[in-house]
Amino acid sequence: MIRKKKCVAMLLAGGQGSRLYALTNNIAKPAVSFGGKYRIIDFPLSNCINSGIDTVGVLTQYQPLILNDYIGNGQPWDLDRTFGGVHILSPYQRKVSSDWYKGTANAIYQNMHFIKQFSPDYVLILSGDHIYKMNYSLMLNYHILNDADCTIAAINVPIEEASRFGILNTKDNGVIYEFEEKPKQPKSTLASMGIYIFSAEKLYKYLEEDSEKTETSNDFGKDILPSMLNAGEKMMAYEFNGYWKDVGTIDSLYEANMDLLGDNPLFDINDSSWKIQSRSPLAPPHYLGNNGKANNSIIMSGCEVNGSVENSVLASDVIVEEGAVVKNSIIMSDVVIGKNAVVEYSIIDENTILGENSHVGESPKKGRPKITLLGRNIKVDNGASVKAGQIVDSDVVKEG
Amino acid sequence: MKAVGIIFSNIHDNNVPELARIRTLGSIPFGGRYRLVDFPLSNMVNSGINTVGIITKSNYQSLMDHVGSGKDWDLARKDGGVIILPPFGDVESSNLYNSRLEALKNITNFLFRADEDYVVMTDCDTVCRIDYNDIIEKHIQNHADITLVYKSRKPNFDEKNATTLRIDENGRIVGVNYMRELEDKEMNIFSNIFVLKKSLLQNIVMDSIAHNKKHFMTDIIAENVHSMKIMSYKHEGFYACISSLQAYYESNLALLEVENRQELFGDRSVFTKIRDSAPTKYGNTAVVKNSMIADGCLIEGEVENSIIFRNVKVGRGTVVKNSIIMQNTVLGENCTINCIIADKNVTIKDRKILSGSDNHPFYIGKGIMI
Numbered sequence: 105m106i107r108k109k110k111c112v113a114m115l116l117a118g119g120q121g122s123r124l125y126a127l128t129n130n131i132a133k134p135a136v137s138f139g140g141k142y143r144i145i146d147f148p149l150s151n152c153i154n155s156g157i158d159t160v161g162v163l164t165q166y167q168p169l170i171l172n173d174y175i176g177n178g179q180p181w182d183l184d185r186t187f188g189g190v191h192i193l194s195p196y197q198r199k200v201s202s203d204w205y206k207g208t209a210n211a212i213y214q215n216m217h218f219i220k221q222f223s224p225d226y227v228l229i230l231s232g233d234h235i236y237k238m239n240y241s242l243m244l245n246y247h248i249l250n251d252a253d254c255t256i257a258a259i260n261v262p263i264e265e266a267s268r269f270g271i272l273n274t275k276d277n278g279v280i281y282e283f284e285e286k287p288k289q290p291k292s293t294l295a296s297m298g299i300y301i302f303s304a305e306k307l308y309k310y311l312e313e314d315s316e317k318t319e320t321s322n323d324f325g326k327d328i329l330p331s332m333l334n335a336g337e338k339m340m341a342y343e344f345n346g347y348w349k350d351v352g353t354i355d356s357l358y359e360a361n362m363d364l365l366g367d368n369p370l371f372d373i374n375d376s377s378w379k380i381q382s383r384s385p386l387a388p389p390h391y392l393g394n395n396g397k398a399n400n401s402i403i404m405s406g407c408e409v410n411g412s413v414e415n416s417v418l419a420s421d422v423i424v425e426e427g428a429v430v431k432n433s434i435i436m437s438d439v440v441i442g443k444n445a446v447v448e449y450s451i452i453d454e455n456t457i458l459g460e461n462s463h464v465g466e467s468p469k470k471g472r473p474k475i476t477l478l479g480r481n482i483k484v485d486n487g488a489s490v491k492a493g494q495i496v497d498s499d500v501v502k503e504g
Numbered sequence: 505m506k507a508v509g510i511i512f513s514n515i516h517d518n519n520v521p522e523l524a525r526i527r528t529l530g531s532i533p534f535g536g537r538y539r540l541v542d543f544p545l546s547n548m549v550n551s552g553i554n555t556v557g558i559i560t561k562s563n564y565q566s567l568m569d570h571v572g573s574g575k576d577w578d579l580a581r582k583d584g585g586v587i588i589l590p591p592f593g594d595v596e597s598s599n600l601y602n603s604r605l606e607a608l609k610n611i612t613n614f615l616f617r618a619d620e621d622y623v624v625m626t627d628c629d630t631v632c633r634i635d636y637n638d639i640i641e642k643h644i645q646n647h648a649d650i651t652l653v654y655k656s657r658k659p660n661f662d663e664k665n666a667t668t669l670r671i672d673e674n675g676r677i678v679g680v681n682y683m684r685e686l687e688d689k690e691m692n693i694f695s696n697i698f699v700l701k702k703s704l705l706q707n708i709v710m711d712s713i714a715h716n717k718k719h720f721m722t723d724i725i726a727e728n729v730h731s732m733k734i735m736s737y738k739h740e741g742f743y744a745c746i747s748s749l750q751a752y753y754e755s756n757l758a759l760l761e762v763e764n765r766q767e768l769f770g771d772r773s774v775f776t777k778i779r780d781s782a783p784t785k786y787g788n789t790a791v792v793k794n795s796m797i798a799d800g801c802l803i804e805g806e807v808e809n810s811i812i813f814r815n816v817k818v819g820r821g822t823v824v825k826n827s828i829i830m831q832n833t834v835l836g837e838n839c840t841i842n843c844i845i846a847d848k849n850v851t852i853k854d855r856k857i858l859s860g861s862d863n864h865p866f867y868i869g870k871g872i873m874i
Contacts, residue, residue: 140783141799179575180778367787374782374800384778388769389536389798389812391760396793398786398803405537405783405799406772408762417783421772 108223109159109188111244111301113152114215116208117145117232118165123353126479126497127453132164134232135171136357137436137454139364139373140404140419143174144351146382147237148230149181149190154378155240157228159188161218163211165195165204180383193218207322213311219304227307229300229324235360235371236297236348237378243342244301253306253337254329256280257299259344269295270325272341280339283330294341297348300324306337347371354495358451358475361417361434365400385420385437395426404437411441425460432473433465442486449492450476459486462500466492507622507640508702509548509556510611513541513567515604515696516629520749522867523847528560529746530628531567533830533848535759535768536798536811539570540628540746542776545586549577550773551636553624555584557614559607561591561600570777577775589614604720608709615706623705627696631744631755633768636699639737643699648735650704650725652677653697655743656690659683660754663747667694667721669736677734680726694721695739742767753845753865756811756828760794781814789820805835819854826862844868 121133128136134145145162152160160183164171178190193215195204205211212219212229219227226247228240238257247255258272266287272294273282284290310328314320320327333339347370351357363370373380387406392398397412406421411428419437424430427444434451441447442460450465458464462484465476474493478500484490488502513530523532530541541558548556556579560567567588571577574586591600592610601607608615615623622643624636634653643651652669659666663683669692670679680694708724717723725734742764744755758764768774781800786792791806800815805822812818813830819837827844835841836854843860847870852858856874860866868874 180780365785374785374802379780380782381780384780386772386775388538388765388772388774389796390784391762391765391796392792392794394794398792399790400788401786402783403786403797413786419783 107187110224111157111159111226111228111240112219112222112224113148113157113160113228113230113240114212114219115145115148115152115160115162115230115232116211117162117171118168118205118211119231119233120166121233121352124357125354125495126477127354127357127451128167129479129497130167131170132166132168132232133352135174136351137419138235138351138357139361140402140417141384142373142380142382144235145171145175145232146181146380147235148232149175149178149183150378150380150382151236151238151240152228152230153181153183153381155238155244157240158183158185159222159224160190161193161215162190162232163193163205163215165211168192168194174383176383181381188222191218207320207327208324209311209314209328210322212307213315213322216308216311220308224304227302227304229302231298233350233352234297234348235351236344237346237371237375237380238299238344238348239378240299240301243299243344246342247301247303247340250278250340251338252301252340253303254332255301255340255342256329257297257344258294258341259297259348260293261295263290263293266290266293266295272296274341278340278342280333280341283325283333285325294343296325297344298325300329306332354451354475354477358434362415362432364402364417365415387420393426396424406437419454431467436480449473450478450490452478453480455481456483458484459488461487463489465490468492506620507551507553507624507636507699508615508618508620509544509553509636510608510623510625511541511544511548511556511558512604512607512625512627512696513558513564514561515627516746517561517563519629519747520752522749522845522869523752524563526563526870527566528562528564528628530558530560531564531570532628532746532752533813534631534752535756536796536813538774538776539567540631541567541571542774543631543633544626544628545571545577545579546774546776547626547632547634547636548624549579549775551624553636554579554581555618555620556586557589557611558586559589559611561607564588564590572777576777587614603718605709605712605718605723608705608720609713612706612709615702615709618702621702623698623700623702625696625698629746630695630697631746631768632695632739632742633774634697634739639697639699642737643735646675646735647733649700649728649732651699651735651737652725653695653699653737653739654692655695655739655745656692657743658688658690659686659693660745660747660751661686662750663693663745666691666747668692669694671736675736677725677736678729680721680729692736692738693745695743695745699737749845749865749867750863753828757809757826759796759811760809765796779814787820790818805837805839813848828865847872850874 117134121128183190349360390407393410396409404420411424448465479497484500514528517524573580579586784801787804797812798814805818821838833850840857851873
């Protein structure tokens with residue numbers, strides 16, 4: 105019997121995520137915290153294992169240390185395998201050349217030998233910046249049933265937002281006849297989710313052709329997919345109807361966290377039929393004191409809450425001291441919110457300390473809130489304040 | 505100095521028959537997300553003890569499930585690691601062991617294989633942080649044969665079987681007493697933690713087989729207080745002895761004191777089996793005061809002075825006070841719950857009123873529906 109895998113997943117996790125500003129100063133975007141306990145990469149990894157895909161290559165490049173540590177041997181996702189499992193693939197030096205990953209397609213091209221050792225029939229390409237629960241095996245069945253060369257997952261977006269996405273124009277049977285990257289006048293509302301399944305041989309062929317071109321940006325969306333379409337390969341759109349959010353910006357990351365709250369949350373993270381696995385912190389249960397208050401919020405283990413928490417997400421080991429108020433905010437692990445401090449409409453990254461009576465963020469007078477962002481390891485002085493919409497990655501001193 | 509650890513998971517099962525009916529003492533849930541065995545096991549790991557045997561007798565499925573390969577304690581090792589030592593029958597006697605010494609006779613192979621010089625033995629009826637290394641160091645400095653750990657405290661009101669130590673001014677143990685009647689004063693109560701050389705333990709075990717000795721305290725310690733140098737080691741700091749259901753209840757609630765929490769968990773090094781619970785979610789109607797709440801819960805009612813384990817649901821309008829609610833228990837809407845210990849997977853339907861008393865909590869068994 106030949107040792108092989110039906111499908112190998114390749115997860116693109118090398119992006120800097122520059123639109124997350126201070127959050128990704130020192131870590132790659134897929135390692136950004138989400139929902140109190142998770143990191144963004146937990147979602148594609150959990151989707152893989154829940155879909156029966158146990159071989160995943162994670163392509164890292166930008167600030168990989170925390171991400172590499174986090175993934176480790178893949179044990180939290182049951183991806184510690186003797187054949188298959190999770191592998192971290194970083195750029196490396198070869199005898200004749202050495203290169204950083206020049207684009208998404210180039211990253212996969214440089215690791216084709218990794219894919220080939222599992223002799224897969226199909227290759228699933230994923231990216232590490234989306235929050236969603238998706239059964240990839242259904243998409244793979246669709247790909248096989250349609251005898252496609254490439255299948256692209258797509259989601260319907262509101263027509264007014266369609267011009268922000270890569271749009272797939274399809275015939276009635278789902279066959280793609282045209283791609284439009286951020287069209288001014290979109291013909292359809294089917295947006296590409298950046299999730300592709302390729303029949304392996306076709307993928308190898310087009311990656312090799314692309315690597316020999318000089319006029320290429322080595323990108324799936326810009327180069328590989330269009331050249332496959334031009335060559336007449338069968339490309340299908342696979343419509344996905346669940347929750348899916350690209351968390352590439354501060355606003356979308358904030359919204360996706362808020363989507364976890366409420367009696368009937370838009371995104372249910374405590375779903376026993378589709379568990380999201382993650383590396384758990386070693387903290388005791390959290391504690392709410394006599395003056396502690398928690399409403400419509402998510403609170404992780406290790407927190408000590410003696411103030412008030414409302415419409416917020418608290419990651420592990422956060423301390424909210426007496427009289428402090430946390431409203432509509434996302435607080436990452438090991439943050440201390442000092443006595444009588446107020447935090448509103450903010451994202452506060454790990455290990456940051458807010459002094460007593462400090463004030464971070466503001467409630468909007470009208471319209472959309474402006475999200476304030478404090479980076480990791482910073483200190484806000486007693487009584488200091490940070491205005492709405494500010495992005496801070498160094499200590500804040502009290503003015504005047 | 506390298507030491508091997510031996511944990512007796514079930515010697516005090518009779519202390520809390522309610523909770524130990526379906527499990528060994530070591531796998532009794534404690535403190536929202538832990539089991540009693542987590543404390544000695546973590547203490548061992550944090551003291552650099554990497555070879556640990558857990559002695560079991562009966563009902564140990566839940567313990568095996570909990571400990572698993574030991575990876576959550578970093579004890580899944582090629583060299584050493586944690587091993588569960590189930591009872592070992594032989595042709596001569598089909599009975600299970602009945603004492604500490606008999607249990608040790610069963611594990612002579614385990615002791616023989618270990619290449620560590622010292623042995624740390626502990627039971628699962630105590631919750632504390634203790635550095636076994638420090639005990640071993642003192643043991644060596646004192647040129648002791650055996651060192652016993654004690655806590656200077658008043659016995660729990662129902663702790664009738666406590667063993668107390670008579671200690672001279674040099675810390676040497678000169679006598680062992682068994683409490684007959686409850687005395688309401690501070691005493692040197694033995695914690696069932698022993699340190700001794702492995703070779704000495706092996707000799708003791710061989711000798712007791714030859715002379716049919718049964719009881720470690722009576723036949724070995726009390727017999728030899730003069731012929732051996734048996735030293736004491738005083739434990740300072742948080743200490744809970746699970747001597748009864750009431751003591752279990754009070755020890756859990758003791759975690760609501762910030763100092764106790766800080767001492768046990770401050771350095772985040774009590775390990776336990778990791779489960780993938782989502783973070784806990786609070787609804788708009790939640791009111792929570794002075795309570796410890798584990799992950800995966802959905803809290804929509806009121807909780808006060810309570811310990812809530814993982815994946816518990818507290819419905820709207822329900823008031824929970826002074827209670828311990830274990831994993832996966834579901835409390836319906838508009839219930840009133842006071843001084844209850846609800847075991848795992850209990851379901852309490854809407855509008856029920858249940859109350860124990862603070863000196864006699866009402867226990868609801870695993871899986872029961874009310």
